[in-house]
Amino acid sequence: MAKCERCGASFDYDERQGVCPRCCFYNRPPGAARQDTEWMKYYNVEDNSYQLPKSEGLADLFPEEKSGWTKRLHAGHREKTAAGGGRRDSSVRYRKADRQKAARRETSKSRGTAAGAYRDGEDSGRASLLGKVIAFVVIICILMVVITAVLQVTSARGWRFNSGEKEQEDKNIRIETISAQEAAEGVTAGDLTYYVGEAETLFQEGELSDLPAGEKCIGIWLEDNESVLDYTGYSWERPYVFDGTNFREMVDVGALDDQHYFTEKGIETASVYGVGYEDMYGYAVYFVDAAAQSVTLSLPCLTVDENDTDVASYSEVIDIAIPLNQ
DSSP states (O other), rough: OOOOOTTTTTEOOHTTTTTTTTTBBBOOTTTSSSOGGGGGGOOTTTOOOOOOOOOTOOOOOOOOGGHHHHHHHHHHHHHHHHHHGGGGHHHHHHHHHHHHHHHHHHHHHHHHHHHHHHHHHHHHHHHHHHHHHHHHHHHHHHHHHHHHHHHHOOOOOOOTTTOOOOOOSSSSSSEEEHHHHHHHEEEEEEEEEEEEEEEEEEEOTSSSSSSSTTTTEEEEEEEEEEOOOOOOSSSSOOOOEOOSSSSSOOOOOGGSSHHHHHHHOOOOBBBBTTTSSSOOEEEEEEEEEETOEEEEEEEEEEEOOOSOOOOOEEEEEEEEEEEEEO
């Protein structure tokens, strides 16, 4: 046990690191050069005239803590002035509280630094994700524009199928209308000569699994003479129909699930791949509105380029109104 040189209190020197728990006087280690202690004989340990320094400016630095600072300072002052013997204990408590506050501030600062770093990383991740989303949207928009442009370029016909509207991109396309009787005798459409027969209802709604609801399957007898045609390309425009509501393309019977029904009923169908490539005859098959009583058959008038047999163009369409036989 050590003895305080100022007030004479006994305490554990190593535990207190030389600081007296009673008067907070620092006692030099045993064996160290002695200090001038003459002044201590005039020191009164019971003197209560000591005043805590005022924390001026703290309220301005921490406005949210203003009420807390004021309450704590006033509470400390009342504690200090309550009794002379309580001054030292209050001082010790304040110093201990200050050390605890400092430790809490350091902890809070370190936590704030870590939280700030986490928030910075999170913000960086969000910015990176946002950038990726924006880049993805831009790429999708570009692809849509490119696909639309390609479809417009490759659609020389300019009709919109399964729609009630005609969209002619080339305003120079002429539309000629002839009767079903004239078409039966043979009609020249560009480099082809078509012979158009009757239009028959082949299957009603519900008789084919591939047939959409509210529609029926019809066939128009169609022959073409390809003997004068020298075409080596792949985009020959096939005849199509208008059922009063929508424009309809030829149906590829060979791709239907119920194609055997056509064979069982003895229906000879025209291949969609034969049009423009070989002599064709048979029923050109279409799915049309179930309420349709007649259709308009359109024959694109294609002409093969003399200098490039892979290219065919047209500037005229021949329309034929044909009644449907039930």
